[in-house]
Amino acid sequence: MxxxxxxxxxxxxxxxxxxxxxxxxxxxxxxxxxxxxxxxxxxxxxxxxxxxxxxxxxxxxxxxxxxxxxxxxxxxxxxxxxxxxxxxxxxxxxxxxxxxxxxxxxxxxxxxxxxxxKENFRRDAEAQAVEDIASLVFLAHYADDFAAKHEPEKVVTILAKTLGKMSEHGKTAAGSLNLSPAVRGALEAAIAQAAATS
Known part of the structure; x- marks a missing residue:
């Protein structure tokens, strides 16, 4: 080994x-x-x-x-x-x-x-990769439980913050995840919110 x-x-x-x-x-x-x-x-x-x-x-x-x-x-x-x-x-x-x-x-x-x-993840590509992976794992495995415990507006806000920490590569990967309709809808709303404020 x-x-x-x-x-x-x-x-x-x-x-x-x-x-x-x-x-x-x-x-x-x-x-x-x-x-x-x-x-x-x-x-x-x-x-x-x-x-x-x-x-x-x-x-x-x-x-x-x-x-x-x-x-x-x-x-x-x-x-x-x-x-x-x-x-x-x-x-x-x-x-x-x-x-x-x-x-x-x-x-x-x-x-x-x-x-x-995750030191200097904005400037260190590998630290950014760790941030991307953690964000994607949250979306894929934990966002449903989070969404069930919070108001929809809070869920959208948290997902917008999550997206804000991800690279373009990570965001593309997020789009390919098999998400529940609730999380997919919140993610799309978060993307729209980010686009409106950029």
Whole structure:
């Protein structure tokens, strides 16, 4: 087994400890294990020529996420932003520990960490790819649940913000997703909203 495969399996093993469960392919599995595998599947679909570092960063995007609960931060916008920033640091740290155990050098570990944190994603094509993949996974697998819990106007606003963070390549890929009518309609409204304000 090569070290990339070993690293991905160790990331999956870490995410297998998630006490939260979701349905995936008819099976009840740990939520972040499902998320990581969905990220890799989307990466293969949208960025099939991805580097080793990008493949790892996609799989590790939410590694051990449940260990830093949103509820431990103030429930306001600054609290949310601090939670997201701290999460990014922890995800990079935990991924780095796995990569070191697999024999990766400091340069590759540092690069993966930057991608996990999506640093400078507007100027770094690989960090932008991670942002695209995460946005596409949200649309494909989580937007329906989000839409069911929020008013249609909020859903459109969130999808408009999601589109705003995506590259043209990512937006094209979003158009090819098999979405429910509700999410497809909200996405089309978000596209129209973005076009009207650009």
């Amino acid at each position: 090569n070290r990339l495969q070993t690293a991905l399996e160790k990331i999956d093993a870490a995410n297998s400890a998630d006490p939260n469960r979701v349905k995936m392919d008819g099976k009840d599995i740990p939520a972040e294990l499902a998320y990581g595998q969905r990220m890799s599947t989307m990466q293969e679909r949208v960025y099939p020529e991805a580097s080793e570092e990008l493949r790892i960063a996609a799989r590790a995007q939410h590694i051990r996420r449940w260990e830093v609960p949103r509820s431990t931060y103030p429930m306001d916008r600054p609290g949310y932003l601090r939670w997201r920033k701290d999460l990014g640091r922890k995800h990079a740290e935990w991924t780095g520990e796995i990569l070191a155990s697999c024999g990766y050098d400091e340069a590759k570990i540092s690069r993966v960490g930057a991608l996990v944190r």
